[in-house]
Amino acid sequence: MKGNGVSGNSNPSRRVGALFDGARDWWATAKAWQRYALYLAALVFALILPAPWIGSFMSPGADWTSVLIFPIGTYILLAIGLNVVVGQAGLLDLGFVAFFAIGGYSVAYFGTQYGWNYWATAVFGIILAAVSGVILGAPTLRLRGDYLAIVTLGFGEIVRIVANNTDEIGGARGITNIPHPPEMFGMKFLLDPAPYYYLMVAAIAVVIVFSVRLQKSRVGRAWAAIREDEDAAELMGVPTFKFKLLAFAIGAMIGGLAGGIYAGKAVFIEPNTFPFILSATILAAVVLGGSGNLPGVMLGAFIIAWLPERFREAGWLKDLLGRDPAEYRILLFGGVLVLMMALRPEGLLPSRRRRAELQEGTGGMGAMGAEVAGPDSEASSEVSK
Amino acid sequence: MLDDFLNQFLPSTVGGLVFGSIYALIALGYTMVYGVLRLINFAHSEIFMIGTFTSLVVLTAIAPASPLTGIALVGVMVLIIVLSAAVSGGAAMLLEVVAYRPLRKKGATRLTALISAIGASLFLQELFALVVIPWLTGKPGRNQQPAPRIVDRDTVFTIGNAAIRTDHIIVIVAAVIMMIALDRLVNKTKIGRGIRATAQDPESAVLMGVSIDNIVRTTFLLGGAMAGVAGALYLMEFENTDYRIGFVLGIKAFTAAVLGGIGNLRGALLGGIVLGLIENWGAIFLGSEWKDVIAFTVLVVVLMFRPTGILGESLQKARA
Numbered sequence: 001m002k003g004n005g006v007s008g009n010s011n012p013s014r015r016v017g018a019l020f021d022g023a024r025d026w027w028a029t030a031k032a033w034q035r036y037a038l039y040l041a042a043l044v045f046a047l048i049l050p051a052p053w054i055g056s057f058m059s060p061g062a063d064w065t066s067v068l069i070f071p072i073g074t075y076i077l078l079a080i081g082l083n084v085v086v087g088q089a090g091l092l093d094l095g096f097v098a099f100f101a102i103g104g105y106s107v108a109y110f111g112t113q114y115g116w117n118y119w120a121t122a123v124f125g126i127i128l129a130a131v132s133g134v135i136l137g138a139p140t141l142r143l144r145g146d147y148l149a150i151v152t153l154g155f156g157e158i159v160r161i162v163a164n165n166t167d168e169i170g171g172a173r174g175i176t177n178i179p180h181p182p183e184m185f186g187m188k189f190l191l192d193p194a195p196y197y198y199l200m201v202a203a204i205a206v207v208i209v210f211s212v213r214l215q216k217s218r219v220g221r222a223w224a225a226i227r228e229d230e231d232a233a234e235l236m237g238v239p240t241f242k243f244k245l246l247a248f249a250i251g252a253m254i255g256g257l258a259g260g261i262y263a264g265k266a267v268f269i270e271p272n273t274f275p276f277i278l279s280a281t282i283l284a285a286v287v288l289g290g291s292g293n294l295p296g297v298m299l300g301a302f303i304i305a306w307l308p309e310r311f312r313e314a315g316w317l318k319d320l321l322g323r324d325p326a327e328y329r330i331l332l333f334g335g336v337l338v339l340m341m342a343l344r345p346e347g348l349l350p351s352r353r354r355r356a357e358l359q360e361g362t363g364g365m366g367a368m369g370a371e372v373a374g375p376d377s378e379a380s381s382e383v384s385k
Numbered sequence: 386m387l388d389d390f391l392n393q394f395l396p397s398t399v400g401g402l403v404f405g406s407i408y409a410l411i412a413l414g415y416t417m418v419y420g421v422l423r424l425i426n427f428a429h430s431e432i433f434m435i436g437t438f439t440s441l442v443v444l445t446a447i448a449p450a451s452p453l454t455g456i457a458l459v460g461v462m463v464l465i466i467v468l469s470a471a472v473s474g475g476a477a478m479l480l481e482v483v484a485y486r487p488l489r490k491k492g493a494t495r496l497t498a499l500i501s502a503i504g505a506s507l508f509l510q511e512l513f514a515l516v517v518i519p520w521l522t523g524k525p526g527r528n529q530q531p532a533p534r535i536v537d538r539d540t541v542f543t544i545g546n547a548a549i550r551t552d553h554i555i556v557i558v559a560a561v562i563m564m565i566a567l568d569r570l571v572n573k574t575k576i577g578r579g580i581r582a583t584a585q586d587p588e589s590a591v592l593m594g595v596s597i598d599n600i601v602r603t604t605f606l607l608g609g610a611m612a613g614v615a616g617a618l619y620l621m622e623f624e625n626t627d628y629r630i631g632f633v634l635g636i637k638a639f640t641a642a643v644l645g646g647i648g649n650l651r652g653a654l655l656g657g658i659v660l661g662l663i664e665n666w667g668a669i670f671l672g673s674e675w676k677d678v679i680a681f682t683v684l685v686v687v688l689m690f691r692p693t694g695i696l697g698e699s700l701q702k703a704r705a
Contacts, residue, residue, distance in 0.1 A: 337504025
């Protein structure tokens with residue numbers, strides 16, 4: 001990690017980071033009207049994003065607005081949720097897709113079986129996801145790092161297998177004819193993807209505000225303390241278990257919300273909509289973008305969701321490879337992950353504090369064991385404990 | 386229900402022991418790498434998958450007209466075990482160089498390494514599905530790949546209503562021999578002492594003249610070789626494989642490693658057997674489609690009461 005200076009480095013791969021640091025400094029001292037102008041610009045940008053002339057470049061192979069909802073919007077929402085757990089509290093969750101599934105199944109099941117209103121089912125799904133986050137977290141959050149990772153992975157698989165084996169919720173056949181959201185502000189939620197897109201934008205905006213407020217609050221500072229050094233946080237009087245559980249529940253709620261929106265749009269869900277690979281993808285998006293930093297996380301999710309769509313129908317790529325480029329998506333994705341971690345392990349846009357933690361080699365997860373400390377490295381402090 | 390259980394108890398115990406031995410062999414790789422690097426080598430399941438395909442290629446090349454017996458059987462078993470162990474061990478070493486060493490040199494965090502491992506795992510799966518399997522077998526890469534039968538499923542003896550067959554004995558005996566060999570290696574040899582020293586305290590190990598890079602490489606080699614053996618045994622017993630075979634087995638094997646106490650070689654054996662047995666016994670009551678749920682529930686319950694597994698972590702604490 002030495003030599004990756006925080007700023008003023010001529011290494012081109014750091015220049016993006018330096019530019020981003022500059023933007024961050026400007027933002028920290030920006031006047032109120034400047035901030036509101038930027039919020040407004042972001043909103044206008046979000047509203048014109050589905051325009052066909054943007055779509056023809058961004059997604060030549062599929063309907064752009066639909067792509068904006070799934071995968072892009074859904075991934076971004078999920079990544080913001082997982083960022084609370086992984087990026088802010090430093091808990092490694094490999095089963096995040098479970099909460100997405102719970103939200104989705106809640107909308108599907110209560111909407112089709114009991115005819116509940118879409119909003120009631122969505123809210124119920126969010127609550128159910130939060131409850132299951134607590135149920136999963138209560139026994140397991142005493143575990144550290146990798147043990148937690150494997151238990152959450154197991155939980156994700158359990159939810160999928162249970163959905164697969166329970167005839168009450170459709171078993172392997174899934175649930176069809178999920179009711180759409182009711183008409184709202186004159187927008188009919190039917191086949192046209194546009195209203196779902198606006199719903200997604202609204203949900204993302206709400207979740208961003210929520211997440212930023214949390215990060216700046218006492219809760220966010222407690223999470224940062226836990227992430228950096230759990231033992232020290234506990235000794236300083238932070239009730240670490242409580243805060244970890246809270247992070248889990250909040251992350252789960254956001255995951256459940258994403259699931260609810262997805263199910264409302266998709267009309268049909270089945271257990272295979274929620275595979276482990278989706279958990280891994282979202283985690284990769286969080287780390288790729290810059291774990292702990294919201295703009296980074298959203299950028300990571302966007303890239304991971306969008307790139308495969310962009311090249312799905314690329315003719316020149318098809319000629320080059322001699323077969324459908326879509327088949328190579330996961331192969332490339334895997335390779336890029338390995339490469340990315342080797343070249344820029346802190347992500348594209350890391351938060352400053354997180355980057356400092358990572359350079360210290362702590363950052364909640366600890367360094368890889370057989371790292372031997374150089375004279376000025378603290379990378380192995382975790383090991384010698 | 387209870388009648389069912391009593392009726393099927395002994396046969397599913399045998400099945401559990403067979404599965405458990407394979408879990409345990411794969412678990413050794415997880416537990417050794419975790420002991421030394423404190424890292425879940427997520428791509429270890431693909432190393433196992435590579436082992437099954439190595440055996441598949443060898444068996445297809447030999448293509449016995451009928452199941453083998455006597456010397457021929459022993460020879461073929463030794464051949465596929467040795468070749469699978471060699472190829473898997475080599476693949477594991479390569480994996481370490483590509484996916485982990487650059488991170489280790491940078492002092493990256495375990496989260497970074499885990500993402501890299503997931504990336505490597507996906508890459509290997511897809512590489513096999515798209516390129517390697519069509520090239521090796523000439524069949525579409527995403528299909529199940531059947532293997533020729535080399536062992537007759539003769540009943541050697543019975544205990545109650547459980548038939549102990551030749552293939553069961555081969556799997557269990559081979560797995561136990563490999564585990565004893567590895568245990569001896571780690572506990573009695575100079576290489577083993579280096580591994581234990583590194584697991585315990587890398588900095589002091591370096592000061593004592595241990596080459597960390599060599600130790601890590603050896604650890605991956607040994608763990609990979611065990612996964613290769615597991616792959617050969619799996620293919621012989623179940624006679625098919627596919628590019629995703631590693632995923633569920635790998636998670637179960639990691640579960641077994643954690644159950645026994647990760648970093649603990651004997652714990653991996655115990656964890657594997659316990660997991661295989663509980664899974665099979667539970668499946669009598671709930672049906673085999675719930676096996677995975679049973680396995681993960683057991684994991685959560687054990688970790689609640691014994692956060693370091695049944696036997697506790699010990700590669701670190703073993704006498705160096």
